[in-house]
């Protein structure tokens with residue numbers, strides 16, 4: 458089953474609560490929250506206090522995508538704020554096994570994100586220990602960018618790695634996902650689609666979510 462995780466990066470931040478209720482009622486399975494630190498990526502967004510405030514208004518899965526250096530420093534505060542899936546970038550984590558253990562000890566699911574230029578070999582040794590792989594289909598930092606088609610091959614390769622090892626791991630894609638690219642990523646093996654501008658940029662949020670799902 459395909460799950461849709463709308464990225465609130467493209468929402469109207471002046472009415473974030475309302476914007477989250479909109480995607481909640483429209484049937485999205487998750488809420489994708491992009492956390493940026495101005496170091497790993499050249500942009501700043503939100504952190505644990507905002508997540509904790511949003512936690513009060515929805516029971517949907519909080520799919521938190523940390524584009525930050527030193528992600529281990531945020532595990533405890535993000536767990537307390539109500540994060541369900543803690544996704545960090547492999548490019549930021551030399552002690553990757555330690556942070557995975559720490560995320561699990563704090564009762565969150567583990568996601569690992571890879572930039573378009575980062576090879577799958579970087580997660581070979583820890584694939585058995587995680588719940589989700591996020592393959593970036595743009596370079597992280599901003600919403601509204603163009604999908605990078607060369608990632609399709611990587612999605613297929615990851616799907617095959619997971620199948621060959623008989624694992625139960627979600628493949629999430631993020632960046633430039635819309636009505637045109639969604640069928641391509643799903644055919645390649647992705648099952649969780651993140652979309653910001655394709656959902657919040659449309660005048661019918663429920664329809665845009667259903668269009669992606671179809």
Ligand SMILES: O=C(CO)[C@@H](O)[C@H](O)COP(=O)(O)O
Nearest residue numbers: 597598600601632633653654
């Ligand atoms: O993590 C990121 C960007 O770094 C994303 O989650 C974007 O927010 C997706 O936006 P669209 O490409 O769908 O507009």
Ligand SMILES: [Fe+2]
Nearest residue numbers: 464491522631
């Ligand atoms: Fe994201």
